[in-house]
Amino acid sequence: MTTAATTNLARTLWESAEERNKATIRRVFTEFVNQGDASIVDELYRPDIVDHAGLPGAPEGAEGVKYTIAGLREAFPDFHVTIEDISAHDDMVVIHNTWRGTHRGELLGIAPTGRSFLSVGIVIWRFDEEGRVAERWEHNVASNMFAALGLRMLAPRKGRRRTVEGARSVTRTVPLKPGKPLAWDQLTAELQGPRRREYEASRRRLGITGEVLRIDPRSEGDHVIVHFETADPERTRKRWAESKHPFDQWLRERILDIHGEDPWIGPATSYESAGLAWTAPPQLTPDRPDGSR
Numbered sequence: 001m002t003t004a005a006t007t008n009l010a011r012t013l014w015e016s017a018e019e020r021n022k023a024t025i026r027r028v029f030t031e032f033v034n035q036g037d038a039s040i041v042d043e044l045y046r047p048d049i050v051d052h053a054g055l056p057g058a059p060e061g062a063e064g065v066k067y068t069i070a071g072l073r074e075a076f077p078d079f080h081v082t083i084e085d086i087s088a089h090d091d092m093v094v095i096h097n098t099w100r101g102t103h104r105g106e107l108l109g110i111a112p113t114g115r116s117f118l119s120v121g122i123v124i125w126r127f128d129e130e131g132r133v134a135e136r137w138e139h140n141v142a143s144n145m146f147a148a149l150g151l152r153m154l155a156p157r158k159g160r161r162r163t164v165e166g167a168r169s170v171t172r173t174v175p176l177k178p179g180k181p182l183a184w185d186q187l188t189a190e191l192q193g194p195r196r197r198e199y200e201a202s203r204r205r206l207g208i209t210g211e212v213l214r215i216d217p218r219s220e221g222d223h224v225i226v227h228f229e230t231a232d233p234e235r236t237r238k239r240w241a242e243s244k245h246p247f248d249q250w251l252r253e254r255i256l257d258i259h260g261e262d263p264w265i266g267p268a269t270s271y272e273s274a275g276l277a278w279t280a281p282p283q284l285t286p287d288r289p290d291g292s293r
Contacts, residue, residue, distance in 0.1 A: 017091075017127075017131065018088035018089070018090075018093075019088070020131055021088050021091070021093050021125075021127050021131065022086050022087075022088050022093055024044050024093075024127070024131065024133065025083075025086065025093050025095060025125060026083065026086070027040060027044065028040060028044060028133070029081050029083060029097075032069060033069055033079075033081050034079075034080050034081060036069070036070075036073055038066045038069070038070070041062050041065050041066055042062065044132060044133055045062050045065060045132055045133045046061075046062070046128060046132045046133065046134050047061050047062050048060075048061050048062075049061055049062055049064075049065055049133055049134060049135065049136070050134070050135045050136070051064055051065055051068065051135075051136045052135070052136060052137045052138075053136065053137060053138040053142055054067070054068040055067065055068045055071045055072070055108070056108060056209070056210030056211075056212065056229050057169065057210070057229055058071075071107070072101070074105045074106070075101075075103060075104075075105045075106060075107035075112075076101030076102060076103060076104065076105070076107075077101075077102070077104055077105065078100070078101055078102050078104075079099070079100070079101040080099075080100050080101065081097050081098065081099050081100075082097060082098045082100075083095050083096075083097050084096045084097055084098060084120075091126055091127045091128075091129075092124060092125065092126055092127075093124070093125045093127070094122065094123075094124050094125075095122070095123050095125075096120070096121075096122055097120070097121065097122075097123060097141065098118060098119070098120050099117070099118070099119040099120075099121075099141055099144075099145055100116075100117070100118050100119075101116070101117060101145075102114070102115070102116045102117075103115050103116075103117070103149055107149070108212055108227060110214065110225075110227075113149055115148065115149050117144075117145050117148035117149060118148070119140075119141050119142075119144035119145040119148060120140070120141070120144065121138060121139055121140030121141030121142075121143075121144060122138065122139045122140065122141070123136065123137070123138045123139075123141065124136070124137045124138070124139075143192070146212065149214075168229070168230060168231070168232075168233055169227070169228075169229055170227070170228050170229070170230060170233050171225060171226070171227045172225070172226045172263035172264075173216065173223050173224070173225050173226075173263075174223065174224055174226065174259040174260075174261050174262075174263045175221060175222075175223050175224075175259060175260065175261075176215070176221065176222040176223060176224055176258065176259065177257075177258060177259060177260055178221065180257075180258045180259075181215075181222065183254075183257070183258050184215075184224065184258050187254050187255075187258065188213065195247075198247045199247075199251075201247075202245065202247055202248055202251065205239065205243070205245070205248075206230070206236045206239050206240055206243075206264075207230045207231060207232060207235060207236050207239070208228050208229065208230050208236060209229050209230065210228065210229045211226070211227070211228040211229075212226075212227045212228070213225065213226055213227070214227075224259065224263075226263040226264075236264070237264060237265055240252075240262075240264045240265060241265050
C-alpha cells in the first residue's frame with residue numbers, strides 16, 4: 001500500500017539521485033574536460049557508454065570518450081567548457097554550456113589555423129541506476145565550433161557508435177567554381193537542416209560513418225576539402241557512382257554544378273592508398289612493455 005511516507009521517501013530518493021547526477025557532471029567538466037584527468041571516465045562512466053557526438057573515429061565505449069576529449073585538448077590546448085545552467089530530470093541531466101579554445105594543434109588531420117572560437121549549445125546526459133553516465137547527446141556545440149573554424153561536420157554516426165576494423169580516413173580536395181560560394185553555403189545548410197535525414201541515410205548507404213568539409217582559401221581560387229571515414233573506400237566510391245537513389249542523384253547534380261567534379265568518385269589519393277586509419281592521440285596510446293610510448 002502506498003502511503004504519504006513512502007511517496008515522500010521515493011521523492012527524496014529521486015531528488016538525491018538528481019543532485020548526485022548533477023554533481024557528477026560538474027566533476028566531469030572540472031576534472032576531465034577542463035583539466036584532462038581521464039581517470040574520471042573509469043570512475044564515472046559505464047564502460048559501454050554511448051556517445052552520440054564523439055569525434056569521428058572515436059572507438060566504442062569509455063575509450064571513445066577519452067579519445068574525444070584528448071583529441072579536443074590536443075587541438076585546443078586552452079580548451080575550456082563553462083556550464084551556464086544545469087538541471088536534472090529523473091535519470092537525465094541537461095546543461096547549457098559554452099566551449100572556448102584556440103586551434104593550435106592538429107584536428108582531424110587539419111593543420112592548426114590559430115583561430116579562436118566560442119560555441120554555445122546544449123548537452124544531454126543519461127545515467128544508469130548506479131549513477132554512472134550511460135549516454136550522451138549534444139546540440140549545436142560541436143557544429144558551432146567547427147563552423148567557427150571554417151569546417152562543416154556532416155553525417156554524424158547515429159545510434160550506437162562502433163569501431164570498424166580497418167576503417168580508413170579519406171581526404172579529397174575539389175575546386176569551388178567562381179561564383180559558387182553562396183551555392184555551397186546553401187547546399188551545406190540544406191544538408192544540415194531540412195535534408196539532414198536524407199543526407200545521413202545516404203551516407204549510411206555508402207558506408208560513410210563521419211564526414212567533415214571545410215573551405216580552403218587559395219590564391220588560385222577557393223577549394224573544398226572533403227574528409228570522410230569509411231571501412232572500404234573503393235566500395236563507397238562504387239556505390240556512389242552507381243546509385244540511382246533520387247536524393248543521391250540530386251546531390252550529385254548539385255556537387256557537379258558547384259565544383260565541376262565529384263570528390264566521392266575521384267581517384268584514390270596517396271593518403272587513402274596508404275591505408276591510414278584514425279588513431280588515438282598520443283596520450284591514449286598504451287604504454288609498451290618497456291615503458292616507452
